Amino acid sequence: MNTLELIRSASDSFSKSEAVVANYLLAHPQSCNVLSISDLSISAGVSEATVVRFTKKLGFKGFIDFKRAILQELLQNSNGEADPIYEEIRLADDPGTVVAKLLCLHKQTIDATSHALDRTGFAAAAEAIANSMNVVLYGHGGSGYIAQSAMFQFLTAGIQCSARVDETIQERSAGLLQRGHVVIALSHSGETPSLIQAVRIARRHHALTIAITNDSASSLAREADISLCTSVARTAIGAEAGAVRIAQMAILDALIVAATLINKQRSSVFATDLR
Numbered sequence: 297m298n299t300l301e302l303i304r305s306a307s308d309s310f311s312k313s314e315a316v317v318a319n320y321l322l323a324h325p326q327s328c329n330v331l332s333i334s335d336l337s338i339s340a341g342v343s344e345a346t347v348v349r350f351t352k353k354l355g356f357k358g359f360i361d362f363k364r365a366i367l368q369e370l371l372q373n374s375n376g377e378a379d380p381i382y383e384e385i386r387l388a389d390d391p392g393t394v395v396a397k398l399l400c401l402h403k404q405t406i407d408a409t410s411h412a413l414d415r416t417g418f419a420a421a422a423e424a425i426a427n428s429m430n431v432v433l434y435g436h437g438g439s440g441y442i443a444q445s446a447m448f449q450f451l452t453a454g455i456q457c458s459a460r461v462d463e464t465i466q467e468r469s470a471g472l473l474q475r476g477h478v479v480i481a482l483s484h485s486g487e488t489p490s491l492i493q494a495v496r497i498a499r500r501h502h503a504l505t506i507a508i509t510n511d512s513a514s515s516l517a518r519e520a521d522i523s524l525c526t527s528v529a530r531t532a533i534g535a536e537a538g539a540v541r542i543a544q545m546a547i548l549d550a551l552i553v554a555a556t557l558i559n560k561q562r563s564s565v566f567a568t569d570l571r
Contacts, residue, residue: 384531385398426554428504453553455556499520508524
């Protein structure tokens with residue numbers, strides 16, 4: 297029995313607060329790669345003492361013993377060998393160590409996002425984009441930069457697209473949308489007020505809305521018609537910022553390719569029918 301199965305099998309023995317820890321870990325297993333005991337207690341909304349009791353109830357000596365076990369299981373590759381685990385960047389790290397750690401973090405982010413992504417929602421989003429008259433991308437800051445980069449890729453693929461990174465323009469442009477238009481809103485937290493408002497307005501005008509965010513329970517995810525979630529774990533020094541953009545761009549790239557293939561498949565069938 298692996299650690300996640302052990303958590304599930306022991307669910308009846310947990311106290312109410314311990315069950316909160318269990319539910320958080322089962323919903324975000326890949327986040328263990330960077331969570332400290334304090335991070336986990338804050339994320340789950342319990343005390344550190346509760347986390348320790350939870351791990352000991354599972355038969356571990358403590359949190360470190362538990363974390364080592366679950367990471368070894370989560371990061372096993374197809375050969376049964378464990379992939380490298382991201383370790384926090386330290387003041388004494390040399391450039392070679394830094395790049396190795398960050399590339400490890402980025403790889404784990406892509407793997408975790410692939411595992412967490414709702415395939416049904418993704419297919420619906422790709423279909424909507426393939427059928428759309430116009431795709432509008434919304435984002436701020438780093439997410440705004442990704443929106444602008446993705447706009448070029450959409451246009452290159454022959455899909456009408458624009459990017460709005462100013463909150464005033466986002467709200468105004470949302471009011472001009474209509475049925476057949478698609479909005480893709482990018483926000484790592486999913487709590488950017490202007491984006492949530494723009495998506496709300498877009499839905500009111502019958503545009504289909506897609507959220508790309510790291511939190512499936514966020515306000516943006518709840519407001520959008522389709523929510524596609526990345527899985528980026530928080531790091532102590534903010535090293536996850538690059539991983540956030542990589543995960544967002546990976547989902548957007550996949551949407552572009554999938555929508556393009558849908559259109560090409562339709563064209564191929566249409567050409568066959570004409571023969």
